Amino acid sequence: MKQSSDKKQRTRVRYSMLALVFVNVAINYLDRTNISVAATEMGKDLNLSTVELGYIFSAFGWAYAALQIPGGLIADRFGPRVLYAFCLITWSIATLAQAFIRGFGALFSLRLATGTFEAPSYPINNRVVTSWFPDHERASAIALYVSGQFIGLAFLTPVLVTIQYYAGWKGLFITTGLVGLVWGVVWYLFYRDPLDHPRVNQAELDYIEEGGGLFRGKKPGAPQVNIWKWENLRQVISRRTLWGVYIGQFAVNATLWFFLTWFPTYLVKYRGLDFIKSGYLASVPFLAACAGLLLSGFLSDKLVQQGKSVGMARKTPIIIGLLLSVSIIGANYTNDTALIIFFLALAFFGSGMALISWVFVSILSPKHLIGLTGGVFNFMGNLASIVVPIAIGYLAKDGNFAPALVFIGTLGFIGACSYIFLVGKVERGSTPDEAKEDQLIFEKDQ
Structure with a gap:
């Protein structure tokens, strides 16, 4: 009877924290992709060639990918409240300066x-979601916050196009930079970890912890885990299962980074669409990606709740999504604008389905190396942010974009094969220190 009473009285603070992360993600992608909207006019003003634009599009990825492992270690070391506020404010200053x-x-x-x-x-x-959500809600939570990048871009791309139309590409960078600066302060004022939040009650904390949420840190007296050891890095780069999701994430991001960089230029320069019209049509694939992501997240959690194996429930939507992303090649075989957008939207719908792949970081990583595993995972995936924009710049330099779309579709197929053949049994890894800690706990319980 008490359990039923606690359930009724349980707070739902975790959803307000998820809403904050959702906005963070929307702003994050706003500042990644504003340059894709600005590219056509900015390229003319600065006399940038197609190849030079490819390198500009990739510049974000060089630093972002290279710093994923240090970023993961930093996320394990410092709290989300201060670290995220710092990141939001500093990247927004860099965005504003681009004007x-x-x-x-x-x-x-x-x-x-x-x-x-x-x-x-x-x-x-990933650390916030792992702290605030039990295992059986985590894919849905990841789908909801990742959808911020698509919902934000779907509804804001026409706004960005309009801002540039009236204020120029410089005004576009100033506007997006200021939005991030303001939100960095908002995040710092409102975010708290589960044990520090004044509105969360014990029933919600128990619900999160009993479901596998990790917010208490290490048990008193347990051996200290040194996350900076090379042994820990070896743990997260030596497992075949993790390599399967790393390769898969590269393939997912290949499609994503086409849409984040070259997509508006493709519509305007290579398909001859009006700039303002392209801004509205560009929203359609982003909405499709959002639909795929949400469908995949809720379907995956539903399968887990129905007693299906974790491997089947988590991998199946990702494999289907990656196979659907191959359909981007279909845009090469039509000149009809509606069909072009259909093939691109279907491919991005599939890519969106595969983006719940972050759930594997929570499932497969050693429990005290979630940030490091997430860093390696994001590093491998975001190598696509370097390779894909540059490769497209070279493939399309003679005015033919068809080879670029074949390149992206082929990577999607490789990603599906990676999940089918490399990702085996889905279970959490452990560091030697964690194994020692678990043994001490077992012996104490005996």
């Missing part, structure tokens, strides 16, 4: 800075 550049070198450097300060963001997101 005042005069050439390739300065723009490339500021895109590097944006990637540098955004690097810890997704490891922090």
Whole structure:
């Protein structure tokens, strides 16, 4: 009877924390993709070639990918409240400064800075969700916060296009930079970890912890885990299962980074669409990706709740999604605008389904190395943010975009094969220190 009473009285603070992360993600992607909207006019003003634009698009990824492992370690070391506020404010300053550049070198450097300060963001997101949500709600929570990138871009891309139309590409960078600065302060004022939040009650804390949420840290007297040891890095780069999700994430991000960089240019320059019209049509694939992501997250959690194996419930939507992303190649075989958008939207719908892949970080990582595992996972995936924009710049330099779409579709197929053949039994890894801790707990219980 008491359990039923506690359930009725349980607070739902975790959803308000998730809402804050959702906005963080929307702003994060706003500042990654504003340059894709600005690219056509900015490229003319700065006399940038197609290949140079490819390098500019990739600059964010060079720093972002390189700093994922340090970013993951930092996320394990520092609390989300202060660290995320710092990241939001610093990357927003770098965004705002892009309005005042005069050439390739300065723009490339500021895109590097944006990637540098955004690097810890997704490891922090994963840490927040792992702390605030039980295992059986985690895929849905991840789907909801990741959907921020698609919902934000779907509804804000027409706004960004309109801002640039009236205020120019410089006004676009100023506006998006100021939004991030303000939100950094809002995050710091309202976010708290579960044990520090004044509105969370014991019933909700018990519900989270009994469901596998990790917010209490190590038990008193347990051996200390040194996250900076090379042994820990070896733990998260030596397992075949993790390599399966790393390769899969590269494939997922290949499709994502086409849409975050070259997509508006593809519509305007290579398909001849009006700039304002392209802004509205660009919303359709982002909405499709959001639908795929939400469908995948809730379906995956539903399968877990029905007693299906974790491997089946988590992997199946991702594999289906990656196979659907291959449909992007279909856009090469039509000149009808509606069909072009259909194929692109279907591919991005599939990519969205596969983006619940972050749930594998929570499932497979040693419990005290979630940030490090998330950093390695995001590093591997975000190598696509370097490779794909540059590769497309070279593949499309002669005015033919078809090979670029074949390239992206092929990577999606490789990602599906990775989940089918490399990702085996789904179970959490453990460090030697954690194994020792578990043994001590077992002996004490005996």
